[in-house]
Amino acid sequence: EFYTSIDQMTQLIFTESDLIESFRNYIAAEEMYIERLKRCLDIVESSYDEIPEDVEKYISNPLTAYKFVRRLKHKWSVVESVASQSPAEEFNKVFSENAQYIPSDEDVDGIALGLVRLQETYRVHPQTVLRGGFGDMTLGTLSPDEAWHVGTVAQQNHKFLYAFLWMQEALRQVEEGREAMITQKEILTTLAPFTFNIGDLPRAIELTERLLTLDPSDMMAAHHLQFYKHIKESIQQDKGQTSTADMNIFIPSLAKDIKAYEALCRGEDVQMTPGRQRALFCRYSTGGRNPRLIYAPIKEEDEWDQPQITRYHNLVSDSEIETIKKLSIPKLTRAQVSDPVTGRNFSAELRIAKSAWLAENEDPVVSRVNQRIADVTGLDTKMAEMLQVANYGIGGQYEPHYDSKLANDAEFHKLGGRIATTLIYMTDVNVGGATVFPSIGAALQPIKGSAVFWYNLLQNGEEDGRTLHAACPVMAGNKWVSNKWIRARGQEFRRRCALSASE
Ligand SMILES: O=C(O)CCC(=O)C(=O)O
Numbered sequence: 001e002f003y004t005s006i007d008q009m010t011q012l013i014f015t016e017s018d019l020i021e022s023f024r025n026y027i028a029a030e031e032m033y034i035e036r037l038k039r040c041l042d043i044v045e046s047s048y049d050e051i052p053e054d055v056e057k058y059i060s061n062p063l064t065a066y067k068f069v070r071r072l073k074h075k076w077s078v079v080e081s082v083a084s085q086s087p088a089e090e091f092n093k094v095f096s097e098n099a100q101y102i103p104s105d106e107d108v109d110g111i112a113l114g115l116v117r118l119q120e121t122y123r124v125h126p127q128t129v130l131r132g133g134f135g136d137m138t139l140g141t142l143s144p145d146e147a148w149h150v151g152t153v154a155q156q157n158h159k160f161l162y163a164f165l166w167m168q169e170a171l172r173q174v175e176e177g178r179e180a181m182i183t184q185k186e187i188l189t190t191l192a193p194f195t196f197n198i199g200d201l202p203r204a205i206e207l208t209e210r211l212l213t214l215d216p217s218d219m220m221a222a223h224h225l226q227f228y229k230h231i232k233e234s235i236q237q238d239k240g241q242t243s244t245a246d247m248n249i250f251i252p253s254l255a256k257d258i259k260a261y262e263a264l265c266r267g268e269d270v271q272m273t274p275g276r277q278r279a280l281f282c283r284y285s286t287g288g289r290n291p292r293l294i295y296a297p298i299k300e301e302d303e304w305d306q307p308q309i310t311r312y313h314n315l316v317s318d319s320e321i322e323t324i325k326k327l328s329i330p331k332l333t334r335a336q337v338s339d340p341v342t343g344r345n346f347s348a349e350l351r352i353a354k355s356a357w358l359a360e361n362e363d364p365v366v367s368r369v370n371q372r373i374a375d376v377t378g379l380d381t382k383m384a385e386m387l388q389v390a391n392y393g394i395g396g397q398y399e400p401h402y403d404s405k406l407a408n409d410a411e412f413h414k415l416g417g418r419i420a421t422t423l424i425y426m427t428d429v430n431v432g433g434a435t436v437f438p439s440i441g442a443a444l445q446p447i448k449g450s451a452v453f454w455y456n457l458l459q460n461g462e463e464d465g466r467t468l469h470a471a472c473p474v475m476a477g478n479k480w481v482s483n484k485w486i487r488a489r490g491q492e493f494r495r496r497c498a499l500s501a502s503e
């Protein structure tokens, strides 16, 4: 799973350049080795006497026998030692050490499937991916063979709409004359019956006819065409009409079950109204005349009213972010979620990211950031958890969850629940990667250096159902965040007063 973190993908780029370097060195060593072998052969040949006419006489002369045996021993032990110095072994060792980093077939299919999953979430057509790009980011192109591969992976994973679209894209490019291993005939042989299977009869007939034009001897295609035409006729007879528009056997419902939060990820259904917008303010705060903030007030912005979600701008500086990233990179492991029943941690599709925990005393920057969170929120972070750093690669996401829910929480009795979340954005994200709240219809964009803050628990200590939230898949770019979860214990006199009983 290289793609769970951009950092690992970056490593892969360096791995390849290291491999190229050792391959080049290996060839140079082999060339020197061959030179030595040739010189050795020259020497061996130069002192070689033709096979004597009378072998027996030659051997029975004590002097020639002595010279022959001595020369033989001497020369061939030199050959043996030169030949044993082959650099191949050394190179093979280096190579097999790196082989573990070389992607497997599953990795390649996995990253293609990741692309298709993103397309599903953000509802983007292959043509948009290839030509439009996203926002201000153009993504580049895929060759016909690459488009074909993505299509077949989509098909194997039952993502038929995108399988169809990517296969069509491959066909289009091959027809345009683009160089490819895959041929038009091969594409049509798969695509035509596939098109029939997803219910597009007219197009299946058209594609099969094209296949037969390319290869009139294709018996299978001829057979299929006959079958499709037979179906077409019986539909026409049944319906007594000729409109090809009605020719589809069924309109495939190809969209997967709609997830509410995915619409928010696409920027649809955001429940922000002008009236609501007017009620949200931006102000400078000193955290209630906190001496550390009086001369450097923090810019505080309302992101949502009910429940209150506040954004603190420039809470952490670029250099603090760099330090936090640097501290966590060696510790990043696949983020786990805890099983609500057993309390055991496990890796799951619902959270695709790498994460690490940073302790207060790890670096002055960590304690400085902790202190600033305490200052701006007015809460006591002594009872907070360590800083959790998370890195999402392409497709990285976290499906809807509550932060307050912790299974088998060993610290619960001592610390109380996770009363509040401070989520620090350590990067902007090119496309995707918003934090969305499906129950209330809020979507928060990552803004580098800012943090968003909300209470997970109501004043009465119960979980606030409105705080269900998710991290949208990253479509393009790299997303880094830090979480500071604040526990309930110790906040009794610090939490600002509620305006209503349900807060
Ligand atoms: O990355 C995000 O936007 C949200 C992360 C989150 O909800 C979490 O880590 O609990």
Ligand SMILES: [Fe+2]
Residues within 6 Å of the ligand: 401, 402, 403, 469
């Ligand atoms: Fe969360």
